[in-house]
Amino acid sequence: MLSYWLKNTVVTPMNKAVELPIVQPLYGTYQNHGAGSAVLKSNPSIRNWYLNQVMILQCNRKFINGFTTPNIDIQQAWWHNQPYLEQKRYEMQYLSGYVNPVIRELLSDGYYVAFEGVDDFYVPGKSWYKERHACHDGLICGYDQNDKTYSLFSYDSNWIYRVFKTPQKGWNAGRKAILNEGTYGSFICGLKPKDDEVLLEPETILMKLREYLDSSLEKYPVTEDDMVEGIAVHEYIAMYVGKLIDGSIPYERMDRRVFRLIWEHKVVMAERLQKVEDALEMDHSISERYLPLVEEANTLRMLYASYHMKRRDSLLPVIQKKLLRLKGTEEILLTEFVKKVGGILKK
Numbered sequence: 001m002l003s004y005w006l007k008n009t010v011v012t013p014m015n016k017a018v019e020l021p022i023v024q025p026l027y028g029t030y031q032n033h034g035a036g037s038a039v040l041k042s043n044p045s046i047r048n049w050y051l052n053q054v055m056i057l058q059c060n061r062k063f064i065n066g067f068t069t070p071n072i073d074i075q076q077a078w079w080h081n082q083p084y085l086e087q088k089r090y091e092m093q094y095l096s097g098y099v100n101p102v103i104r105e106l107l108s109d110g111y112y113v114a115f116e117g118v119d120d121f122y123v124p125g126k127s128w129y130k131e132r133h134a135c136h137d138g139l140i141c142g143y144d145q146n147d148k149t150y151s152l153f154s155y156d157s158n159w160i161y162r163v164f165k166t167p168q169k170g171w172n173a174g175r176k177a178i179l180n181e182g183t184y185g186s187f188i189c190g191l192k193p194k195d196d197e198v199l200l201e202p203e204t205i206l207m208k209l210r211e212y213l214d215s216s217l218e219k220y221p222v223t224e225d226d227m228v229e230g231i232a233v234h235e236y237i238a239m240y241v242g243k244l245i246d247g248s249i250p251y252e253r254m255d256r257r258v259f260r261l262i263w264e265h266k267v268v269m270a271e272r273l274q275k276v277e278d279a280l281e282m283d284h285s286i287s288e289r290y291l292p293l294v295e296e297a298n299t300l301r302m303l304y305a306s307y308h309m310k311r312r313d314s315l316l317p318v319i320q321k322k323l324l325r326l327k328g329t330e331e332i333l334l335t336e337f338v339k340k341v342g343g344i345l346k347k
Contacts, residue, residue, distance in 0.1 A: 018107045019142035022153050026050050026268050027077050028161050029261040031154055032116075035139040035191065036079030038153055039112045043193040046084045050077075051272045052204045056212055057233040057265060061225050063240055069255040070240045072233065074265060079114060079191065084198060088190035092117065092175055099175065099188065100168060103150075104143050106190040113140040115175075117186025122173035125166045127155040135178050139191075143168070202276050203345060209338050213331065231334075234327035237262070241320045251311050259304040262323075263297040266330075270294050273337060280344050286337045293333075296326050 021041040027033040027050075040046050054077050059070040079085065088111065092099055103113050116137040120128035128134045141163060142151030149165040156164050178186050215230025228236050237258060243249040273287040300322055307315045 015108060016146055017142070017144040018104075019144075019151060020107065020110070020112055022141055022163055027054070027074060027261070027264050029257050029264060030073075030078075031137050031139065031161075032078045032080070032114075033074070034153070034161060035112070035114045035137075036077070036082040036085065038139065039085070039141075039191050040193055042110075043084070043195065043198075045198045046082075046193055046196075048198045048200045048275075049082070049084055050268065051275060052198075052201045053208065055208050055265070055269065055272070056229055057231070057262075058227050058229045059233045059236050060227055061220075061222065061236065063243060063249065064222055065225075068249050068253040070237060070258065072237065072255075072258050072261050074261065075229070084194045084196055086111070086190070086192040086194055090188050092186040092188060093179055095188075100172070103140060103188060104145075106188075107140065107143055109190075111190030111192045114138075114189045114191055115140065115187070117178045118171060118174040119177040120174065122170050122177060123152075123166055124170045125156050125164045126152070127157060127159060129157050133177075140188075200275055200279050202279055202341060205272060205276055206338060206341050206345065209334055213334055213338065231327060231331055234262075234323055234330075238320050238323050238327075241316055241323070245313070245316045245320070254308060256305070256308050259297070259301040259319075263294075263301040266290075266294045266297040266326075269330075276337075276341060280341065282340070282344070286333055286340070290330075290333050293326055293330055296322060300326070 020039075022038045023041050025034040025037040026047065027037070037047065037050060054074055056075040057072065058075055059072040060067065063070050088106065090102060095102060106113050114137070117135055118138070120126045120134045120136045121130060121132060123129055126136070126138070128136070138152050138154035140150050141153050143149070144165070148168045150168055150171055151163055152166055153163050155161050175186060212230045215228075215232040217232060217235055220228040220232050222239075240249070240258065244251065244254055270287060270290050270293075273290055274284060276282070277284050277287055300319055303315050303319050306312070307319070
């Protein structure tokens with residue numbers, strides 16, 4: 001039915017090349033995080049939705065009993081959850097030979113194109129190109145029919161999250177490889193920011209901060225196996241580092257992404273605190289005391305990356321100790337912030 005519609009639809013003339021602008025995403029550890037806020041050039045107010053809603057850390061507890069990753073994440077950070085994006089989704093198995101024309105039509109109409117279900121192994125410039133077969137995702141932000149390329153916003157072969165050009169031929173080989181495996185989760189989705197003006201909501205932020213702080217080892221004991229949510233995630237990540245220390249999680253299986261996400265969480269939290277202070281005409285005493293935590297989280301990220309590049313076991317106890325100290329300080333500052341903001345909003 002879809003192929004009939006495509007064949008019998010008048011296709012509007014397209015440019016030979018289109019390039020849509022990318023902005024620095026709030027969260028970029030995972031490409032499914034980055035796509036949602038990288039497309040906000042036309043409506044930067046949507047950034048406030050992330051400040052209002054997207055702050056609850058989470059991780060699993062399966063690594064305690066044999067799993068090799070804590071799967072650290074932030075609730076609602078994936079672009080699928082973003083309510084201020086127009087989303088036009090197409091399953092690639094049903095598009096037949098029209099995948100690329102649809103992508104070009106979407107881009108020409110101002111839609112960025114998120115995709116899932118493409119094998120990195122075949123996509124020049126992408127993170128696992130010619131190294132490992134990996135069913136992965138990314139964002140197409142441009143095309144050029146002069147040299148038959150797509151512009152991808154994705155992790156490149158050096159694990160840098162950036163825009164780069166890749167041949168359409170390689171991208172198509174990657175999607176066909178996944179489809180040939182019978183994996184029918186492959187899709188493209190046009191993304192375009194809506195025109196709504198999104199305002200900062202101190203009341204919502206206060207509620208979410210209380211939820212974030214309502215988290216402890218008593219609430220999330222190691223004897224359970226469902227997801228941990230909130231500030232207690234730091235303690236579980238410290239346990240994960242402990243598993244690397246004692247060797248029960250092998251160095252070769254370490255999850256390289258863990259501390260980048262923690263750093264991003266602190267960067268966005270610092271912005272959130274400052275914006276609420278401005279909105280409520282507060283002084284910046286708490287946000288200014290929070291800023292060193294951003295620097296400390298960046299130090300942790302760099303130490304962990306250094307350990308990944310070259311195994312030095314002496315780094316791990318340092319990382320573990322710094323992480324727990326960071327968690328303790330954050331808890332004190334955010335508790336103070338919640339009390340202060342709660343008092344102002346009651347007036």
